[in-house]
Amino acid sequence: MKKQYLTNMLDGFVMSYYLDTCGI
Secondary structure: OHHHHHHHHHHHHHHHHHHHHHOO
């Protein structure tokens, strides 16, 4: 349960960083 939560948090952070970097 906790691992899934951390995975979702990391995935969300990566997506946010990726979108911000691409300037979409």
